[in-house]
Amino acid sequence: MPVYAPNRPTAVPAPPSPVRRLRAAASRRVRPGPDDREVLWLYVLTRVGIWTTAGAVRWLFPAGGDRTLRPGSLLSPWEQWDWWHYLHIAQDGYFPAGAGPWTAGWDNREAFLPGFPLTLRAVHAVVPHWAAAGALISFVAGGVAVLALARIARRQLPHAEAGRRTVLFLLISPCAVFLAAGYTEALFLALALPAWLAAQRRNWPAAAVLACLACSVRATGLFLVAALALRFVLDARGRRDWRAAPWLVLPALAPAAYGWFLHARTGDWMAWKHAQERGWYRDFHAPWEAWSHTWDAAFQHTQPTGYALMWQAELLAMLAGLALAVLLVRRRQWPEALYLALTLWALGTSYWYTSIPRSTLLWWPLWIALAGWSLRRPRVRTVYLCVAGPLSTLVAITFLTGRWAG
Structure with a gap:
């Protein structure tokens, strides 16, 4: 017969330690919830759509012309422009074999920051095909980015659809093809948006580390650091918060290290900037001069029609950015x-303007x-999808066929 001990004291579990509570909270933040799974499902569906478009491009626009009997390789449409x-x-x-800016026909590759190429080289150790490695980086990074974007939107907009709606608008935007290409946009967002999310939670060490990595991918990371610093100043309360201020110096290490590397090999601390000037005309001009030069390229019939159309898109993107800036100031963001x-x-x-349409992908407040x-005016969603959807496909085909798409 079983023996009962009714008077035996019951063990009371000890309360979790502060460290365990923090770990549990972090786990809840990282673990995808139902809304996150919906966002990822939307992300996967749009990836299927863009890769279907790329597959069709292989057959409709083969590299050998209309008389070609075989399409290009599966990944050939993605090997365009900056990818090389x-x-x-x-x-x-x-600087292979001692080549550099002093070499005739130099490609000015030092204009590109090392974050993405280093990641590409690391992934290539596992994925033998270079283009497949680049596509994998963007696919994984894009998934991280949309999850972070949805969480930022849910913190800002009091609506159950806020996260999914924001991600939908990004993934259907006109230049969304660059989130799937072996370019820097997806990787930068995968670092910058979690950094911003960490700053919203006042986790400044995490924000600083992520921002430092973002600075190694795109120069836009420096603007992110400035915004994070301003947010810190506005949000800091008391000595406890200000003790985290030194973390905001960490992101400066990425550009400083790259500048030191270039100086050691070229003797030029501004080698990155000078490469931008040589290869992409990014020397300083007054804003009205840049607008005038872009307007002439877009409408004065001085450029082939395909390029002129893209410069028209540059002008529209600049106007959209200015309108967004005014809105953010009015809202005191x-x-x-x-x-x-x-x-x-x-x-x-x-x-003149270059790559502003692509840069809109990085404007998460937009x-x-x-x-x-x-969410306030439902017709806006219908109008956006009807206009942005075809434009997104048009820009995708333009890029995947090797034409300039911003």
């Missing part, structure tokens, strides 16, 4: 306004603002 710079850096480094203002200043003070507008 990243590939050559990953394969050979920045000062850190986001600073991030956008610095971005527009950098892009709007070259000889997609949150559009989502909020559409």
Whole structure:
């Protein structure tokens, strides 16, 4: 017969330690919830769509012309433009066999920061095909980015659809093809958006580390750091918060290390900037001069029609950025306004505008603002999808066929 001991004291579990509570909270933040799974499902569906478009491009626009009997390889549509710079850096480094800016026909590869090429080289150790490695980086990074974007949107917009709607607007945006290409946009967002999310939670060490990595991928990371610093100043309360201020110096290590590397090999601390000037006319011009030069390229019939159309898109993207900056200032979203203002200043003070449509992918306040507008006025969503969807396909085909797409 069983023996009962009714008077035996019952053991009371000890309360969890503060460290365990923090770990549990972090686990809840990282673990995907139902809303996150919906966002990932939407992300996968749009990846299927863009890769279907790339597959069709192989057959409709083969490299050998209309008389070609065989399409290009599966990944050939993605090997366009800047991809070759990243590939050559990953394969050979920045100054192979002593070549450099002093060499005739130099490709100015030092204009590209090392974050993406280093990641590409690391992934290539596992994935033998270079283009497949680049696509895998963007696929994984894009998934991380949309999860972080959805969480930022849910913190800002009091609506159950906020996260999914914001991610939808990003993934259907006109230049969304670059989130799937072996380019820097997806990787940068995968670092910058979690950094911003960490700052919203006042986790400044995590924000600083992620921002440092973002600075190694794109120069836009410096504008992110400025916005994070402003957010810190606005949010800091008391000595306990200000003790985290030294972390904000950490992101400066990435550009400083790259500048030191270039100086050691070229003797030029500004080698990155000078490469931008030589290869992409990114020397300083007054904003009105940059607008005038871009307007002439777009409408004065001085450029082939395909390029002229892209410069028209550059002008529209600049106007959209200015409108967004005004909106952010009116809403007193000062850190986001600073991030956008610095971005527009950098892009709007070259000889002419270059890559502003692509840069809209990095303007997360834009997609949150559009989502909020559409939640108040449902017709906005319909209009956006009807206009942005075809434009997204058009830009994708333009890029995947080797034409300039911003």
